[in-house]
Amino acid sequence: xxxxxxxxxxxxxxxxxxxxxxxxxxxxxxxxxxxxxxxxxxxxxxxxxxxxxxxxxxxxxxxxxxxxxxxxxxxxxxxxxxxxxxxxxxxxxxxxxxxxxxxxxxxxxxxxxxxxxxxxxxxxxxxxxxxxxxxxxxxxxxxxxxxxxxxxxxxxxxxxxxxxxxxxxxxxxxxxxxxxxxxxxxxxxxxxx
Amino acid sequence: xxxxxxxxxxxxxxxxxxxxxxxxxxxxxxxxxxxxxxxxxxxxxxxxxxxxxxxxxxxxxxxxxxxxxxxxxxxxxxxxxxxxxxxxxxxxxxxxxxxxxxxxxxxxxxxxxxxxxxxxxxxxxxxxxxxxxxxxxxxxxxxxxxxxxxxxxxxxxxxxxxxxxxxxxxxxxxxxxxxxxxxxxxxxxxxxxxxxxxxxxxxxxxxxxxxxxxxxxxxxxxxxxxxxxxxxxxxxxxxxxxxxxxxxxxxxxxxxxxxxxxxxxxxxxxxxxxxxxxxxxxxx
Numbered sequence: 001x002x003x004x005x006x007x008x009x010x011x012x013x014x015x016x017x018x019x020x021x022x023x024x025x026x027x028x029x030x031x032x033x034x035x036x037x038x039x040x041x042x043x044x045x046x047x048x049x050x051x052x053x054x055x056x057x058x059x060x061x062x063x064x065x066x067x068x069x070x071x072x073x074x075x076x077x078x079x080x081x082x083x084x085x086x087x088x089x090x091x092x093x094x095x096x097x098x099x100x101x102x103x104x105x106x107x108x109x110x111x112x113x114x115x116x117x118x119x120x121x122x123x124x125x126x127x128x129x130x131x132x133x134x135x136x137x138x139x140x141x142x143x144x145x146x147x148x149x150x151x152x153x154x155x156x157x158x159x160x161x162x163x164x165x166x167x168x169x170x171x172x173x174x175x176x177x178x179x180x181x182x183x184x185x186x187x188x189x190x191x192x193x
Numbered sequence: 194x195x196x197x198x199x200x201x202x203x204x205x206x207x208x209x210x211x212x213x214x215x216x217x218x219x220x221x222x223x224x225x226x227x228x229x230x231x232x233x234x235x236x237x238x239x240x241x242x243x244x245x246x247x248x249x250x251x252x253x254x255x256x257x258x259x260x261x262x263x264x265x266x267x268x269x270x271x272x273x274x275x276x277x278x279x280x281x282x283x284x285x286x287x288x289x290x291x292x293x294x295x296x297x298x299x300x301x302x303x304x305x306x307x308x309x310x311x312x313x314x315x316x317x318x319x320x321x322x323x324x325x326x327x328x329x330x331x332x333x334x335x336x337x338x339x340x341x342x343x344x345x346x347x348x349x350x351x352x353x354x355x356x357x358x359x360x361x362x363x364x365x366x367x368x369x370x371x372x373x374x375x376x377x378x379x380x381x382x383x384x385x386x387x388x389x390x391x392x393x394x395x396x397x398x399x400x401x402x403x404x405x406x407x408x409x410x411x412x413x414x415x416x417x418x419x420x421x422x423x424x425x426x427x428x429x430x431x432x433x434x435x436x437x438x439x440x441x442x443x444x445x446x447x448x449x450x451x452x453x454x455x456x457x458x459x460x461x462x463x464x465x466x467x468x469x470x471x472x473x474x475x476x477x
Contacts, residue, residue, distance in 0.1 A: 059206065067198045076206060083210035087217055094221035 004135050006191055007128075011139035014191060017115050018147040019177075019184040024115030027106050028148055029173055037102040038152035042145030044088050044103070046138070048110055049119050052081045053137035056120040057130055077120045085111045115144055150180065228257045228280060235276035236266055239344050243267040243366035262286065268345070268364030291365035291380040293348065293358045297333040298391045298452070298460055300353035302469035303406040304329055317374040328404035331394040333377050339369035351462030353469075385457040387435045388444060390415070392452045395428045402450070409452045415444035 017023045024045075031041040056077045064070050089107055093100045100107070110116060119140045123133035154176055163172060232253040240248040244265040246255055255261035256277060263277040264286045274286055310319055310326035316338040324330050335354035347362035348369055356369075360383065370378040377393045390409055394401050398410035411429040423437035424444060433444075433453075445453050454460070460468075 063202055063206075067202060068195065069199055069202055072199055072203060076203065079203070079206055079210065083214060086214055090214070090217050090221050093223050097223075 003193070004132060006193060007132060007136050008139045010191055010193065011136060012143040012146060013184070013187040014189075016143040016147055016184050016187075017118070017140050018144055019181040020188075021118075023118045024113055024144055025177075026109060027113065028144070028151060029177065030109075031103065031106045032148055032151040032155055032173075034102070035149070035152045035156060037099070038148045040096075040099040041103055041106060042141075042148050044092070044107065045110060045113075045116070045144055046141040048081070048084050048088055049116050049141035049144075050134060050137045051084050052077070052116055053119050053123050053133050054130075055080050055084070057123055057128075057133045060124050061130075073121070073124065077117060081116050081120070082111045115140070147180065147184075151177065154180075226257055229253050231280045232256055232277055235269075235273055235280065237269050237273065237364075239268060239366075241268060241344055241364075241366045241368060243368070257281070267291065268366045270364070290383045291367070292360050292363045292383040293339075293365070293367070293369050293378050294381045294389070294456075295333065295356055295358060295378055295459075296389070296391055296393045297331075297355065297377045298407055298454070299327075299329055299332045299405040300351075300355050300465045300469075301335065302353065302465060302472075304332055304408075305404055316372075320374040329394055329396070329401070329408060331375060331377075331392075331396065332405065332408070333375070333393075338372045338374070339378055342368045342372040344368065351465070353462045353465035355462070355465075357462055381435065381456075384435075385455075386440050387438045387456050388433055388440065388442065388453055389435075389456055390424075390431045390433055390448075390452050391454055391459065392430060395430050397429055401429075405450075407450050407452055410450060412449065414447040414449065415453060418443045418447040 011017065015021060018025065018028045027041055027045070031037050059076055059080065060070070060073060064073060064076065085108065088110075089100075092103075092107070119137050123136055126136075128136055155173065158172060158176070167175070229250075230253075233250055236249040236253060238249050242248070244252045244261065244267065246252040246261070252261060252265060256263055256265070263281065263283065264274045266273045266277075267290070269276075270290045278286070305328040306326055307328050308323075308326055310322070312318060312322060314336050316334050316336045319325055319334050319336055325334055327334055333355050335350065335356070337350045337356065339356050340348050340350050344366070345362050345364050347359045347364070348356050349359070351357045356378075363383075365380060365383065367380050370376075370380055375393065392401075392407075392409035394405070394408045396404070396408075398412060401408040401410050409430050411426060411431065413426060413431075415431050416424045416426060420441065420443060421437050421439055423434045423439075424431050425434065426432075431452075440455070442455070445455075
């Protein structure tokens with residue numbers, strides 16, 4: 001239980017996927033313009049990451065390992081992630097066309113999002129149990145969501161802020177991301193596995 | 194043996210996911226209106242944005258939803274409007290196709306240059322740079338922003354340094370009119386009849402004649418000559434109301450600089466070049 005809690009805490013704050021490990025920067029910068037799409041994206045990522053890790057862990061330990069096929073792990077994981085993202089896209093298009101339009105290109109981009117792949121690979125590499133892997137995936141995706149939502153909140157305010165023309169747009173976004181990353185450095189060393 | 198396991202494992206995983214996706218796709222299928230697709234088919238597909246929507250697909254959706262007029266597609270003109278009307282089974286509306294008209298005939302032989310411009314070949318840049326290199330601050334700079342923006346290859350830069358519109362190819366989308374930093378290109382209903390004052394200068398007569406041999410000097414001779422009272426002076430520039438113009442041509446001989454032309458008799462690049470070479474021969 002203690003290990004589960006520390007995994008949960010570590011991957012939300014200490015080893016935040018976006019701000020400390022540089023995974024998933026693309027949607028972090030791309031979808032953080034509006035709070036609504038940021039929350040939608042977060043939900044999609046939480047779903048895809050958790051499901052992907054669950055399925056990949058099962059496939060890895062019950063199919064790839066017994067048949068000595070571990071060298072196929074990357075292609076298998078890609079297959080799983082791509083199918084899950086496709087699933088999310090089909091469902092989302094039906095139940096929330098607005099969110100579907102808002103996410104735009106970033107929804108299919110989760111397919112090749114390194115954060116999703118990293119969770120699946122790291123869960124296997126760190127030899128987590130099934131429960132630990134799922135907690136790890138939930139924590140990592142919540143960490144991603146936290147970073148994305150904080151960023152969206154800041155950027156919505158930045159829209160109204162006065163600033164020199166040269167800073168506007170991408171420049172100020174990247175500077176903000178850097179400062180956010182510095183802030184999360186404060187959690188470093190608090191807890192370790 | 195290993196390779197068979199590998200193929201079987203990957204194949205099975207792929208098959209299971211494929212089946213799941215197929216079921217999901219059927220279960221969560223989104224019904225789209227087949228008419229949207231049909232309308233999209235008959236649109237030109239240039240995505241020019243003249244209708245006010247982002248692209249042809251968005252316009253098709255808006256037309257089917259009833260938010261946009263079936264005549265909204267300007268490049269498609271009457272043919273497209275008729276086709277859309279047939280698809281939707283609604284009354285066919287009639288369009289008047291506009292055509293781009295260049296309101297400047299002060300070519301490089303007739304209008305004086307104030308200095309040699311060596312900067313970026315872009316009308317907006319040149320126009321901002323100390324008021325443009327041409328002596329007339331309203332006239333065409335001839336760097337071709339309108340030419341590069343045209344998707345239909347309907348506007349070309351003539352040898353005389355003015356853009357020439359191919360009225361056959363012009364779809365009336367108005368991209369060139371938006372691209373012109375000096376608003377020299379105007380969209381007029383496609384028609385040969387009617388006369389136009391082909392000048393854009395709101396300068397006073399003296400300044401115009403110093404800068405350009407063929408610009409409107411606001412002498413009001415045409416206003417007095419017109420029997421239909423179709424010509425009006427607007428801020429030092431004569432403007433002919435095409436709806437009132439009966440094409441009598443009374444104004445043409447009265448115009449001293451020769452700014453007024455019939456719409457189908459706008460001087461071509463060849464005429465301008467020939468006239469310029471004749472004048473140089475005479476002076477020599």
